[in-house]
Amino acid sequence: MPKIPRPPKWFHLPRQPLVRHLILAIVAAGGFYLLTNDILSTYNTVLVGEIAFYAIALGGLSILTGANGQISFGHGALMAVGAYTAALLMVHTHFNLVLELLIAIGAAAIAGVIVGIPATRLKGPYLAGMTLILAVGLPLLGNQYGSVFNGDQGLVTTPPSPPGSVNPELWLTWIEILGALVIMVLLANLMKSRFGRMFRAVRDDEVAASLAGIHVARTKVIAFAVSAGCAGLAGAFLALSSGVVSSGEFPLSLSIEILAGMVLGGAGTLVGAWWGGIALVFFPQWASSISKAAGLGTGGNAYLGTIIFGAVLVLVMMLAPSGIQGGFRRVGSFADRRLFRPRGGDVTKSLQTGSE
Amino acid sequence: MKQATDITVPSQQRRAKRRSLKAVVAVAAISLIAAACSSSPSSSSSTTAAPASTPGVTSSSITLGATVPLTGPAASGYDEIAPAMNAVFAWKNAHGGVYGRKINYIYYDDAYNPASTATQTRKLVLQDNIFATVGSLGTPTQTAVQGYLNSLKIPQMFIESGCNCWSDPKYPYSSGWEPPYSVEGKILGYYIKNHFAGKKIGYFTQNDEFGQDVVKGLDMEIPSSDVVSRQTYDPTSLLSGPPANQMAALKAAGAQVVVFATIPAATSLAIGAAEGLNWSPQYVVDSVGADSPTVGPLLSIIGKGKGLTANTALNGTIFDDYIPPEAETSNAWVQVEAKLLKDYAPATYNKYGLDGNTEYGIALAYTFVQALEAAGPHLTRQGLLDAIARDGKNFITPGLVPLSYSSTVHFGYEGAQVFQYEASAPQITVPSGSWIGGKAVSPVYTTSPGAGPVNVYSGTPPPPPASLVNSA
Numbered sequence: 001m002p003k004i005p006r007p008p009k010w011f012h013l014p015r016q017p018l019v020r021h022l023i024l025a026i027v028a029a030g031g032f033y034l035l036t037n038d039i040l041s042t043y044n045t046v047l048v049g050e051i052a053f054y055a056i057a058l059g060g061l062s063i064l065t066g067a068n069g070q071i072s073f074g075h076g077a078l079m080a081v082g083a084y085t086a087a088l089l090m091v092h093t094h095f096n097l098v099l100e101l102l103i104a105i106g107a108a109a110i111a112g113v114i115v116g117i118p119a120t121r122l123k124g125p126y127l128a129g130m131t132l133i134l135a136v137g138l139p140l141l142g143n144q145y146g147s148v149f150n151g152d153q154g155l156v157t158t159p160p161s162p163p164g165s166v167n168p169e170l171w172l173t174w175i176e177i178l179g180a181l182v183i184m185v186l187l188a189n190l191m192k193s194r195f196g197r198m199f200r201a202v203r204d205d206e207v208a209a210s211l212a213g214i215h216v217a218r219t220k221v222i223a224f225a226v227s228a229g230c231a232g233l234a235g236a237f238l239a240l241s242s243g244v245v246s247s248g249e250f251p252l253s254l255s256i257e258i259l260a261g262m263v264l265g266g267a268g269t270l271v272g273a274w275w276g277g278i279a280l281v282f283f284p285q286w287a288s289s290i291s292k293a294a295g296l297g298t299g300g301n302a303y304l305g306t307i308i309f310g311a312v313l314v315l316v317m318m319l320a321p322s323g324i325q326g327g328f329r330r331v332g333s334f335a336d337r338r339l340f341r342p343r344g345g346d347v348t349k350s351l352q353t354g355s356e
Numbered sequence: 357m358k359q360a361t362d363i364t365v366p367s368q369q370r371r372a373k374r375r376s377l378k379a380v381v382a383v384a385a386i387s388l389i390a391a392a393c394s395s396s397p398s399s400s401s402s403t404t405a406a407p408a409s410t411p412g413v414t415s416s417s418i419t420l421g422a423t424v425p426l427t428g429p430a431a432s433g434y435d436e437i438a439p440a441m442n443a444v445f446a447w448k449n450a451h452g453g454v455y456g457r458k459i460n461y462i463y464y465d466d467a468y469n470p471a472s473t474a475t476q477t478r479k480l481v482l483q484d485n486i487f488a489t490v491g492s493l494g495t496p497t498q499t500a501v502q503g504y505l506n507s508l509k510i511p512q513m514f515i516e517s518g519c520n521c522w523s524d525p526k527y528p529y530s531s532g533w534e535p536p537y538s539v540e541g542k543i544l545g546y547y548i549k550n551h552f553a554g555k556k557i558g559y560f561t562q563n564d565e566f567g568q569d570v571v572k573g574l575d576m577e578i579p580s581s582d583v584v585s586r587q588t589y590d591p592t593s594l595l596s597g598p599p600a601n602q603m604a605a606l607k608a609a610g611a612q613v614v615v616f617a618t619i620p621a622a623t624s625l626a627i628g629a630a631e632g633l634n635w636s637p638q639y640v641v642d643s644v645g646a647d648s649p650t651v652g653p654l655l656s657i658i659g660k661g662k663g664l665t666a667n668t669a670l671n672g673t674i675f676d677d678y679i680p681p682e683a684e685t686s687n688a689w690v691q692v693e694a695k696l697l698k699d700y701a702p703a704t705y706n707k708y709g710l711d712g713n714t715e716y717g718i719a720l721a722y723t724f725v726q727a728l729e730a731a732g733p734h735l736t737r738q739g740l741l742d743a744i745a746r747d748g749k750n751f752i753t754p755g756l757v758p759l760s761y762s763s764t765v766h767f768g769y770e771g772a773q774v775f776q777y778e779a780s781a782p783q784i785t786v787p788s789g790s791w792i793g794g795k796a797v798s799p800v801y802t803t804s805p806g807a808g809p810v811n812v813y814s815g816t817p818p819p820p821p822a823s824l825v826n827s828a
Contacts, residue, residue: 041482041483042482043478043479043482043483046478046482050475136596139592140592140593140596143563143590143592143593146563146588146590151563151564151590152470152496152563152564152590152591152592153495153496153499153564153565154470154496154500156499156500156503169478169482238471241474241475242470242471242473242474242475242500243474243500243501243503243504244470244471244474244496244499244500246470246471246496246500247590247592248468248469248470248471248496248591248592249469249470249471251469251592288464303427
């Protein structure tokens with residue numbers, strides 16, 4: 001039996017989910033600080049902020065779809081709810097930013113409950129259809145009630161003013177990253193809690209779950225509300241970073257991009273949400289550089305970003321059906337078996353894990 | 357009890373270790389990717405490192421940027437403007453540039469979506485390190501970045517929109533180029549008042565500053581008792597269908613003259629919807645959505661099922677313009693514009709020809725080249741603003757009236773002429789087909805954006821300078 005040295009004991013993360021997740025979040029925050037403050041240019045820093053708020057929306061959707069088994073084509077609309085709430089608060093009142101963001105989350109979560117209640121009766125394509133209507137219809141209210149929402153012209157948001165001589169763009173990026181990390185910790189804890197187990201039980205078998213005493217409908221609505229709240233915060237950050245909220249900002253394609261990004265990153269995983277965010281933000285950038293290099297001119301890249309995204313999505317689904325993070329997990333567990341487990345061990349056991 | 361815990365420890369350790377490994381790998385990978393994407397970290401620091409130099413300006417180049425719709429509801433027609441502007445810059449570069457500096461024009465697609473405008477504008481500023489934006493398009497899109505650009509003191513020059521908001525003293529770094537929409541509204545309203553007295557008037561306008569400003573101008577001239585219906589639309593709503601309800605409401609209200617303040621796609625869809633109601637009122641269209649080679653192709657597709665051609669549907673339509681219509685092929689400006697486009701943007705010329713959009717782009721870019729020259733060899737952002745305020749009135753452009761720039765006026769033209777599409781007028785022949793041409797039905801008018809009379813302009817526009825004609 002070959003003996004492989006293990007990492008020392010102090011290297012292990014604690015067992016308590018909250019402590020473990022907080023440590024990871026603080027490490028990540030340190031990494032992001034170095035990245036945004038010292039390594040990246042201001043422009044790429046802004047992009048990291050965008051990745052952060054997309055990760056919030058994708059993380060929420062990932063929980064809804066990956067852990068609870070519900071699908072939503074309507075997350076762009078839920079982002080609109082958060083964005084308009086935050087913008088209206090900024091235009092008409094002058095609360096502090098944290099309060100405005102919390103109200104935006106709350107408004108989107110309420111919208112999520114309203115959507116979630118009928119959704120408990122719908123499954124698969126019917127649920128997809130219902131949420132699709134949400135994505136198409138809800139942002140149009142911005143035009144319908146122009147006196148409140150100011151139509152395509154939109155509402156102007158006020159970015160938070162930074163303390164001292166901090167660059168305003170860097171400051172907003174930090175707020176977005178902080179928001180994303182807080183949400184990640186909360187979601188990760190939720191998934192380790194009773195609610196996370198209830199979500200998964202309902203996903204796996206509704207009858208079995210209800211026999212076990214789980215209120216299936218309530219669980220589904222809670223999952224929708226949590227997911228919608230995340231979308232609301234992402235929408236509020238989108239509003240802050242673009243400086244304006246208008247109905248044109250939430251086209252159907254946004255909802256579909258979020259869904260595709262979530263699938264690409266890996267449904268049900270929070271790290272996957274970051275992969276999805278990176279894809280959503282950087283693919284258009286790469287497309288622009290590619291088209292420049294290929295001599296298509298600065299205007300030649302109009303659809304190239306979408307094409308790259310589609311191609312990568314197809315490729316990832318072929319190579320790693322559970323998304324980028326799922327692929328990493330498979331590679332990781334393979335390496336783990338090879339490195340840290342004795343060879344010639346229980347063959348049937350490894351076969352079982354393989355077929356899981 | 358003790359034994360039991362001992363047994364479970366190894367598997368927990370394994371799990372914990374795997375978790376920590378994964379976390380480290382994830383953080384490392386994210387940092388790697390992000391770091392790999394930071395190709396030019398120096399761009400933002402250059403402003404602080406050398407305060408004497410102007411961002412986007414070197415001894416051999418000037419970097420200019422813009423956001424324009426290349427996809428989305430406003431792309432049709434408007435996607436031609438930036439490539440046409442580039443023809444003028446390429447012509448200037450081929451003749452030594454501006455004080456030896458070659459113009460590098462970078463434009464990105466914002467799909468007429470303000471969120472995208474904000475992202476792409478930030479990219480222009482932070483990554484491409486532009487000197488100024490020139491020829492960015494749209495009212496909702498450019499209002500979204502007006503505060504951002506002004507706070508950084510980056511000139512937001514010659515915005516492709518006639519919103520009155522560009523001349524706001526709160527935003528000294530913003531400037532329009534085309535007439536304010538209220539000026540066009542007043543001139544069209546003045547014409548309607550004099551030629552369609554007593555007729556029932558209906559409005560069909562875009563639901564933003566563009567439509568509202570045109571209506572403001574119309575209402576200054578047309579008695580409100582004559583206006584029987586005011587309908588609006590949002591550009592995004594065009595993606596889900598033609599504005600049939602609005603046209604039905606105008607018909608039901610008995611409107612005989614319908615004034616459009618519309619983007620080209622909305623003009624086509626609205627006329628198509630009215631034809632579907634077997635209704636053909638007198639159309640009066642603001643210059644924004646009036647160009648027949650731009651509205652014609654879509655209108656032809658809509659009209660096909662009804663046995664109607666675009667040229668028939670547009671016949672008799674009244675519109676305004678502030679540069680010579682491209683149908684006037686004997687006009688020296690039109691000739692030199694066509695030559696510039698053909699020689700310096702052949703791909704655009706072969707695809708679109710000289711239509712209202714490409715002509716607009718050339719006229720705007722030619723104006724801007726003069727502004728850069730007026731700013732002198734030591735180009736600064738403030739210097740550019742000062743040059744336009746000081747010399748802008750004297751720039752020689754294809755405009756039917758002189759430019760009215762001053763330190764307080766950030767509008768280009770405060771005047772326009774009224775035209776009518778007529779089957780007998782010379783047609784506009786471009787690669788997409790031959791489209792109905794217009795003939796002038798009024799003198800050239802000037803007026804201020806606010807209250808004030810509409811006056812006849814008696815001057816004659818200057819011909820293109822020999823330096824342009826000989827080198828183009």
